[in-house]
Amino acid sequence: MSTRLATKGRLVDTSKPVSFTFNGKKLRGYAGDTLASALLANDQMLVGRSFKYHRPRGIVAAGPEEPNGLVNLGRDGRFEPNQRVTTTELFEGLEAASQNHWPSLEFDVGAINKHLSRFLPAGFYYKMFMYPRSFWKHVYEPIIRQSAGLGKAPKDRDVDTYEHFYAFCDVLVVGGGVAGLQAALTAGLAGARVILLEQTDHWGGRAPVDGGVIDGAPVDKFVEDILAKLESMENVTLRTRTMGAGVYDHGYALGYERLTDHAPHEGGPRHRLWRIRAAQIITATGAIERPLSFAGNDIPGVMLAASVRDFLINYGVSVGDRTVLVTNNDNAYLTAIALKNAGLDVPVILDARVLPEDRGLVAQAKALGIRVMMGHAISSVKGGKRVTGVTVCSQAGEGAVLEEIACDAVAMSGGWSPVVHLWSHCGGKLRWDTAHACFSPDVDNPPKGADGMAFVTTAGAASGTFALDDVLHDAHAAAEGVITCLDLKLPKDVVAPIAERREESPLAPVWMMPHGASAKLREKTWLDYQNDVKVSDVRLAAQEGFVSVEHAKRYTTLGMATDQGKLSNINGLATLAGALDAEIPTVGTTTFRPPYHPISLSAIAGEAKNHVFQPIRRTPIHDWNESNGAEFEPVGQWRRPYAYKRGSESTHDAVMREVKNTRERIGLLDASTLGKLIVKGPDAGKFLDMMYTNMMSTLKIGKCRYGLMCSENGFLIDDGVVARIDEDTWLCHTTTGGAETIHAHMEEWLQTEWWDWKVYVANVTEQYAQVAVVGPNARKALEKLGGMDVSKEALAFMDWADGELGGFKCRVYRISFSGELSYEIAVDASHGQAFWDALMAVGADLGVMPYGTECLHILRAEKGFIMMGDETDGTVIPQDLGLHWAISKKKEDFLGKRAQERSHMTDPNRWKLVGLETVDGSTLPDGAYALGEGTNENGQKNMIGRVTSTYHSPTLDRGIAMGLIHNGPDRMGEVIKFPGTDGKVYEAKVVDAVFYDKDGEKQNV
Amino acid sequence: MLNIHCPNCGITAEETEFHAHGEAHLKRFGPGSSDDQFESYLFMRKNPKGVHFERWRHQNGCGKWFHVARCTMTLEVFASYSAQTYAPPQEVLDIIENKRPGWNAQEDAT
């Protein structure tokens, strides 16, 4: 069994007990524990079930590489699935539950899949779910949906907050082991601005566990001293619980800081995403131990040798009473020695190598009386939910059992792989290191930055240097290199510390154990524990032609689980190389992509959630709108009132009421969102003649003109009323969504094409609150306000004037988008609400009501006015809409003119705008297509047009619509069919698009 | 994420302050141009694997346009320069030639 020993762990504080629950069971650990160490201390080796076969799964590792120990963590607004037990710090009241089993972890019905394993080989998704086709919707899809995912999806809204932090530095060091600490110190002493990130809550990495002597002192002391030095340096920032998640272009890197995961009720943001821009990055990310591939290597109790050591030394937890060690290298002997020294039993060390002599750790282990079997291997592991023993065979053979040894844990080591992820994220290449049987950074092909120079350097084990002394020297040298790149200088007396060297025998690569393992053994030999990929699956993939490592990965799902193959990738590709009879470097690795370890989506979103998910733009009258029944609709980032509802009336009824009231009495529209651009300069007229299809240079001061804007492609992009302010100044109104884009459009032409033209543009959209006062009583209302003359004589249709109304300084435009007598009045935004209030007050007796955008739409559609985005969709030219009158024929050039001369644009067969009147008075469905004769080559009915705007007109008490119809203007009176999605076919007559007051008598009064 | 220098205001900042606007140095063809000229102006764009001249705007900054010469493959930035030019200035071409000898010939060949 696994248990807590009397010997104290380095990291736990046994004076501070912490209680937590696992699957509802109350358990106890100590401050400093991870959830993994606390579970093991409570003999909870079984922590989950694998994805495909629902095999029992135990903890394999002690760090972020852990593939099995994934739990549902927390509850309600703090519930989160797939949390790794090895990277979860224990806290009082922690609640964890195991995943992917039913009804319980101990007894899981899904485990029947393991008996179906021969039906679930590599690529089973592709093979299984193809036929019969009819099974997909009702059989396969529900099954897949049922079994998809490991943890449960959260049901409640996340109650925590998250944030970003932009940091800039000369040197970012990722990894707080001895290499990272040393690199940070060296860089810091040279005067660089340094940030050092460590993913765990403690410094030193694994060196203190593995032991050694640096500059005459034990590693722990070295870490303590160097930390004190770094902490005293103003130019160095130290951060624990912050993982270097990814390295990106031009020195950009992400740090993922977990602020309150270990103390969820402390308040403050939960995670902070550090968005770091570093001139140079040093990755001191260490190395990860590889499992060995032998039958039964997934049975709970089989663990990485170094992790067994970590649990023992850091947390005072033994994973078993009798631990068999199996290895191909010297380093793993540290585990056997540590176990023995802790008074635990190590019945045998199975070393796949045959060494000429016993040196270093091998000799030490033997001296401790541990039985060492050289050239031997595990044939298979015995046990179900827990290891009960191993059978021993010769590594050279096919697995014939020589002996059976009882044990309750197996510590395995297949060598070490440098964590090259961050080096590789931004293009750093790898080379195969034959001596250590691993991929390590190819220093000749580093990631390159904006200046084309290398910006990432590895340090320590991440470079593929493993001996303590080499690690420290490599880290110091890495920092020295970086300092040189930064044009900084190291004080002369700074040298790398020196560590005592251990005598070591070389590793022997072992990719299959035993070497000639039979098919039966290979079928029980796991590569990817989480996704259930076995040696046999990879070999099958190779057999079926998936020879590229990227294809084999996707076909078998090897390395595609949440651990992204930290343990399985190298063994997997070595297996693939073996099956293909190729060298490992020629097979290559799959692509390393950020993040290194899963980070929360919320951290990526940062502050952007709930009410600040996106900016909401508010007019000066927004608050009034909100408290007066407005139902808002988004128009870009603006929120405009769609209609103002009164009491219990429906939205539709509110819209109908607003239309009638505006036509019969007086309505107010908050038109503040309309874009307003000032265009000024000696060349402003010439410039606007290029921007608009019409002539704007001839517009008289004091007058307004409706204008159209097209892109160079000829298509309509915006429209609005332009007013001539003075000799060299115009004010251009744009659509609500157009202010920023049209401003940018104008500036782009001025800055990149006609930079010698003397024109300045300023966006004054938000300087003004603009109110449209519309309806037969509009003038009366303004006269009641008092001030400037707003009579027909003083201010005729399409005039504008500056003045005062009711004491408000304002600019009044006599323009109409409704067909009624109408004034659009702009006042400074700071007075917008007061002006609106004044209008509501004087309008009270005149029947004033505010109206929203839907009413605006109906009013304009009754008049046959087009709306950008309804009648236009980026493929419509003004000619399609019958707007020839707004296209100057006198101008030699304007944006879009040349495009509109293209054959397709002048094609008489283009769909053209007409009005549509349903035969029975009903309302046409929006976007419905017009049915033509016959069918196309696909057997579909031919379409001859579509509805662009459609409303119920309360003025006419019938449905009215506009549409783009093939030869539309020539079809007046013709009845066309429009099939709806409701199954009904609507019939509508082609009519003139102006339904109301064709002669404009109402607006021109 | 790219780090970009704006030659107008002198700020070097991350990509989120900027907006890319496609190929630089397009020659405008208006009324009177042939269909081929107009087609090439409106639609034909280079898509080099290597040196590229682009138009950028310091959108969340000084608001000005400028040009960037960079490598689309390595993302190396050779230079930022004024948008008020019809062609890359000689000093920019010299920088590129120095770092990518013969780049122009390669491009012409493709």
Added chain:
Amino acid sequence: MSEPVTALRGASDATGIATVTELGPLGMITLRGDLGDKAIIKAAVAAGGVTMPEVRHCATEGESGIAWMSPDELLIMSPYSEVHARLADLPDKLTKSHALAVNVSDARAVFQVTGPNAREVMAKLAPVDMHPDHFTPGMFRRTRIAQVAAAFWMPDAETVQIICFRSVAKYVFDVLNMAAQDRSEVGYF
């Protein structure tokens, strides 16, 4: 005429690691012109009441000041009540120059973040190096705050003043307060 009201009527929140306050109304004039033209600079200095700032800097004195916005744009600041008068004075000084001067006082919102953590609050929202060695009082930076355009400067070592568009005032106030939330000190600067 009514009393001018700012977008958030002077809202303030001091519950977090820094105090966030809406200021204003503040008089603001956008002046565009060739900044190499002496007449433009003279007019700007007269309207702003301060000496001409360097590129990417601002010069302020109380509510008056000039901020360098771009190679052909300045922002002139003044007390709100004086903006119309200062604007009216400009055309006479610019008769010979091609220039554009408009009142943008109401198009903007102005915020202040104060306290020892003011730099950190900004560094959570703007992609700008807020390190005291790098961003110093007197500098003027146009950038983005979370998802909207903004500009800011530091009148002193513990105060940041921010200008954004009026329509997004609430958004900016809300994100500043989120960034300034209790227990969110970074301890970086």
